[in-house]
Amino acid sequence: MKNRVTELLGIKYPLIQGGMAWIAESTLASAVSNAGGAGIIAGGSAPIDYLRNEIRKCKELTDKPFGVNIMLMSPNAADLAQLVIDEGVAFVTTGAGNPSVLIPAWKDAGIKVIPVVSTVALAKRLERVGADALIAEGTESGGHIGQNTTMCLVPQVVDAVEVPVIAAGGIADGRGMAASFMLGAEGVQIGTRFLASEECQIHENYKNAVIKAKDTDNAITGFYSGSPCRCIKSKYTRVLQDMEKKAAPPEDFEALTVGSLRKAVVDGNTDEGSMLCGLIAGMVNDVKPCAEIIKEITSQAGRLMNVDFE
Secondary structure, three states, X not given: OOOHHHHXXXXXXXXXXXXXXXXXXXXXXXXXXXXXXXXXXXXXXXOXXXXXXXXXXXXXXXXXXXXXXXXXXXXXXXXXXXXXXXXOOOEEEEEOOOOOOOHHHHHHOOOEEEXXXXXXXXXXXXXXXXXXXXXXXXXXXXXXXOOOOHHHHHHHHHHHOOOOEEEEOOOOOHHHHHHHHHOOOOEEXXXXXXXXXXXXXXXXXXXXXHHHOOOOOEEEEOOOOOOOEEEEOOHHHHHHHHHHHOXXXXXXXXXXXXXXXXXXXXXXXXXXXXXXXXXXXXXXXXXXXXHHHHHHHHHHHHXXXXXXXX
């Protein structure tokens, strides 16, 4: 199956991996790209040298296209934006902000730009300034989220823009992929399912927490601060939610949250770490290679849609 997303990115399957901060690095991104999808390295708030090294490692591990996700709320977002130009990355996805001021430079460098959007208004604005495609991400996603659900958001964005739309949020198998196409999407972005891949480098404690999670084992933090973030329910989320309800001083929030992603991803500290994860975790029950995950998803979607992804 070829469509505007596969042609835009030069990939076999219209499936891209989520740009998960502290999680999406060269090993995972290259595995997804080698399997026919589009891998992504997460910029997050990473130091320039770290991201440069990960991009170069990925180029050694795959000759297929891969991208970089830039979280616009990061203090060094402008430096990371220039780095992807310097390193000749194939495409960029963005989140947590409006990338309008950065798009012209990326386009001039021949980089495809695919922003994540959570509203129709932002989708229309970014199409006007040159976005090549858009990721319509529902609140079911892990990490920073909007308020609209994937099923409601995707068709509204599809109706509002001419560029291809990629659905994200609550997609873990071929049924979710087929449903996304029925809503008008031309591709899917998947994050949580890849947490339980052999190539994902997160700590085993984090990976096991994803596998064991039920449909109710999720929590949203940052709701009162206006920066909601979806995670696996834990001691960390309970403490943080309690602090939010009591309007604790900013320094208390900083003491609790700074370094929380690293605690989960690197240290495996499931009590004090932030385990970003989508609502779909209850469907993730085993660890498999990325290639097998992608094959299962696309084969199932193909049967349901009566199309051949091969």
